[in-house]
Amino acid sequence: xxxxxxxxENICKKYRIGRAEESYRTLRDTIADVFYSPFRKLTGYIKSxxxxxKRGTTEFWALRDVSFQVGSGxxxxxxxRNGAGKSTLLKVLSRITEPTKGFxxxxxxxxxxxEVGTGFHAELTGRENIxxxxxxxxxxxxxxxxxxxEIVAFSxxxxxxxxxxxxxxxxxxxxxxxxxAAHMDPEILIVDEVLAVGDARFQKKCLNKMEDVGRxxxxxxxxxxxxxxxxxxxxxxxxxxxxxxxxxxxxxxxVNLYLSDGHDTPASRIWPSPETAPCGELxxxxxxxxxxxxxxxxxxxxxxxxxxxxxxxxxxxxxxxxMPYHHVFNKENIEIFDAHDTDxxxxxxxxxxxxxxxxxxxxxxxxxxxTLFISSGISRVDIGQSQFYEKDVIAIQVIENLxxxxxxxxxxxxxxxxxxxxxxxxxxxxxxxxxANQAG
Amino acid sequence: MSFFKMPSENKTQSKAQLNNRxxxxxxxxxxxxxxxxxxxxxxxxxxxxxxxDIKVRYKQTLLGAGWAVIQPFFTMVVFSLxxxxxxxxxxxxVPYPIFSFAALVPWTFFSNGMGQASNSLVGSANLITxxxxxxxxxxxxSVLVGAVDFTLSFAVLIGMMFYFGLTPTLNIVWLPLLxxxxxxxxxxxxxxxxxxxxxxxxxxxxxPFLTQIWMFATPIAYPSSLLKQPWNTVYGINPMVGVVxxxxxxxxxxxxxxxxxxIVSAAMSVLLLVTGAIYFRSMEKTFADLV
Numbered sequence: 081x082x083x084x085x086x087x088x089e090n091i092c093k094k095y096r097i098g099r100a101e102e103s104y105r106t107l108r109d110t111i112a113d114v115f116y117s118p119f120r121k122l123t124g125y126i127k128s129x130x131x132x133x134k135r136g137t138t139e140f141w142a143l144r145d146v147s148f149q150v151g152s153g154x155x156x157x158x159x160x161r162n163g164a165g166k167s168t169l170l171k172v173l174s175r176i177t178e179p180t181k182g183f184x185x186x187x188x189x190x191x192x193x194x195e196v197g198t199g200f201h202a203e204l205t206g207r208e209n210i211x212x213x214x215x216x217x218x219x220x221x222x223x224x225x226x227x228x229x230e231i232v233a234f235s236x237x238x239x240x241x242x243x244x245x246x247x248x249x250x251x252x253x254x255x256x257x258x259x260x261a262a263h264m265d266p267e268i269l270i271v272d273e274v275l276a277v278g279d280a281r282f283q284k285k286c287l288n289k290m291e292d293v294g295r296x297x298x299x300x301x302x303x304x305x306x307x308x309x310x311x312x313x314x315x316x317x318x319x320x321x322x323x324x325x326x327x328x329x330x331x332x333x334x335v336n337l338y339l340s341d342g343h344d345t346p347a348s349r350i351w352p353s354p355e356t357a358p359c360g361e362l363x364x365x366x367x368x369x370x371x372x373x374x375x376x377x378x379x380x381x382x383x384x385x386x387x388x389x390x391x392x393x394x395x396x397x398x399x400x401x402x403m404p405y406h407h408v409f410n411k412e413n414i415e416i417f418d419a420h421d422t423d424x425x426x427x428x429x430x431x432x433x434x435x436x437x438x439x440x441x442x443x444x445x446x447x448x449x450x451t452l453f454i455s456s457g458i459s460r461v462d463i464g465q466s467q468f469y470e471k472d473v474i475a476i477q478v479i480e481n482l483x484x485x486x487x488x489x490x491x492x493x494x495x496x497x498x499x500x501x502x503x504x505x506x507x508x509x510x511x512x513x514x515x516a517n518q519a520g
Numbered sequence: 521m522s523f524f525k526m527p528s529e530n531k532t533q534s535k536a537q538l539n540n541r542x543x544x545x546x547x548x549x550x551x552x553x554x555x556x557x558x559x560x561x562x563x564x565x566x567x568x569x570x571x572x573d574i575k576v577r578y579k580q581t582l583l584g585a586g587w588a589v590i591q592p593f594f595t596m597v598v599f600s601l602x603x604x605x606x607x608x609x610x611x612x613x614v615p616y617p618i619f620s621f622a623a624l625v626p627w628t629f630f631s632n633g634m635g636q637a638s639n640s641l642v643g644s645a646n647l648i649t650x651x652x653x654x655x656x657x658x659x660x661x662s663v664l665v666g667a668v669d670f671t672l673s674f675a676v677l678i679g680m681m682f683y684f685g686l687t688p689t690l691n692i693v694w695l696p697l698l699x700x701x702x703x704x705x706x707x708x709x710x711x712x713x714x715x716x717x718x719x720x721x722x723x724x725x726x727x728p729f730l731t732q733i734w735m736f737a738t739p740i741a742y743p744s745s746l747l748k749q750p751w752n753t754v755y756g757i758n759p760m761v762g763v764v765x766x767x768x769x770x771x772x773x774x775x776x777x778x779x780x781x782x783i784v785s786a787a788m789s790v791l792l793l794v795t796g797a798i799y800f801r802s803m804e805k806t807f808a809d810l811v
Contacts, residue, residue, distance in 0.1 A: 095809065171649075171808065172545065173545065174651075174652050175543065175545055175652040176648070176649060176650070176651070176652050176808045177805075177808040177809055178545070178546075178547050178548060178805045179545065179546065179547055180547060181547060182546070183544060183545060183546035183547075184544070184545040184546075185542060185543070185544050185545070186542070186543040186545070187541075187542050187543075188541070189541070190543065192651070192652065194650045194651075195646075195650045198646065198647060198650045198651050199646070199647050199651070201572055201576060203575070203576045203579045203580070204572065204575060204576065208572075208575065211568065212568050212571075212572055215564050215565045215567075215568040216565060216568070216647065216651055216653070217651065218565075218653075220564065221564055
């Protein structure tokens with residue numbers, strides 16, 4: 081405890097990418113190199129290589145100067161978009177592929193789980209595959225033997241344990257595979273996105289198992305695309321972008337950064353000088369910000385909590401009926417909803433000159449996770465004339481973490497779809513055995 | 521389940537030994553060590569890989585392990601008809617069928633090992649890209665798988681010796697060494713071809729052709745005694761020549777004690793294994809990226 085379990089220093093990994101037909105070096109190339117210039121074999125070789133490179137092979141750095149340390153007993157999440165280098169990093173740390181530069185040091189018995197069911201053979205029975213897969217994952221046979229019953233119980237395939245796995249359903253197959261992996265007993269565990277297997281109930285079981293692993297003082301490096309899983313399991317996270325670490329810190333902060341998707345739209349804007357502010361004949365915008373339920377400025381909104389969008393503006397000419405409004409888009413630029421001022425106090429009532437602040441309250445359990453881009457404006461209601469309209473004036477992250485989970489998930493831990501995630505009322509009526517077809 | 525008890529219970533791999541280990545990961549340069557100690561640590565995996573291939577080998581076949589015997593046996597029948605009966609090939613004064621079968625038993629082990637092993641790394645791409653272990657275990661396992669077939673066809677060979685009324689001579693004490701020799705030869709060629717195949721997929725097309733040529737370059741259908749000295753000794757450069765003639769000498773008591781020839785073969789075989797292992801290890805770091 082308190083020791084360093086994993087040290088990575090300036091790890092770089094280079095791949096050569098090229099046209100598909102050049103990715104294999106054929107024997108002919110090598111033989112040609114030797115025969116065309118038998119006395120200048122070496123120079124010929126170098127020449128043909130540089131020619132090959134010119135023909136379209138380029139270098140690609142999957143990892144660039146990646147350095148970090150993981151303390152013993154720490155659970156650390158690695159996040160990043162596809163192709164950011166997450167899997168390459170795990171492969172380097174698992175000794176599957178060598179780094180091009182840099183080094184890493186790992187203290188303790190390490191097991192890596194980059195895939196569930198590696199080496200499963202379709203023709204072998206469940207029982208045989210447990211032993212085979214266990215051996216591949218580096219479990220001594222005595223240990224597998226000891227844990228055998230536990231593994232079978234966890235996988236819930238007792239009845240089919242002596243059936244070849246090719247007869248298994250895909251769910252059974254994955255459950256068995258995960259069960260073996262879950263019973264590894266390393267000091268350091270390196271896990272790629274493998275929790276996304278099975279149904280909701282089994283997933284929960286897997287997550288709990290992972291939590292247990294973390295609690296027993298094991299060091300865990302964990303790659304996932306599931307932000308709730310990261311915030312739930314990891315105290316710290318590393319954000320990889322294009323092969324470099326762009327952020328390393330407490331997981332909720334890093335996750336927020338990841339979800340903000342690199343856009344630089346702020347969560348609040350003010351226009352201190354009236355000259356530059358968006359302005360119409362009758363009204364001028366002075367500021368827009370996102371606020372929490374208790375009016376604190378924020379850039380994140382928890383998925384299950386109310387938040388507000390606050391607009392400050394000036395009315396320049398008295399006597400007109402004005403309506404502030406917001407259009408809310410997600411990052412795919414789909415318009416999720418429009419919010420028009422519905423405050424009964426100002427409905428149809430001409431506004432006096434002066435400063436105003438209008439807040440629209442957006443309830444929790446309405447939106448799904450992700451970035452919201454707010455476009456705001458004020459219209460004159462009687463003739464339907466816009467005073468000003470600012471596109472994408474602010475952005476806010478709707479996030480979900482361990483403390484603030486969407487109840488609309490119904491316990492589901494994987495990705496959920498939809499631009500909104502409202503909490504609906506569900507009812508289920510059980511009609512007893514044998515009356516299953518009766519409509520409920 | 522008897523197969524779970526086969527190798528000795530593992531006591532050497534104690535927890536304490538594993539716990540305080542430090543793994544350093546850095547780019548390798550220059551000559552790499554063979555890391556045989558690591559292979560030893562992973563011997564259980566080697567055992568399971570071999571066991572898996574044996575288990576799976578004859579699944580869903582009608583004749584099952586019968587194929588292990590059918591293959592060399594019918595080759596022997598064909599050879600006996602064409603070379604023995606029609607071409608009247610000399611057979612060192614033993615009946616032609618057993619003369620050729622004694623050679624086919626080690627040859628089948630070698631040629632199957634070569635065929636299986638050369639594709640073994642490419643066929644295990646899913647393992648290589650997902651799990652770390654000494655890659656040597658893969659071609660090693662696919663050569664060792666042949667041990668079952670070898671044992672079965674060897675039993676048939678013993679049966680044939682009874683049938684033809686041949687009693688083994690004292691030379692039989694050399695048989696274990698000759699078996700080691702065929703394993704070493706198979707392994708040497710397996711390491712070369714499996715590693716080459718990762719980079720050059722041409723190997724796949726070379727194998728059938730190589731097996732055929734090699735078979736005729738080895739005295740299976742004919743005796744090496746057709747060659748006069750010193751060519752008979754030079755012939756030993758093909759390591760399978762020493763193996764095949766050694767088997768005949770040890771089991772059937774053929775006249776030609778292949779002393780010098782076997783020594784040449786053994787030297788070649790060791791050379792093949794050592795260079796194969798070095799080439800394999802130097803290519804190993806690229807396997808996961810190329811396979």
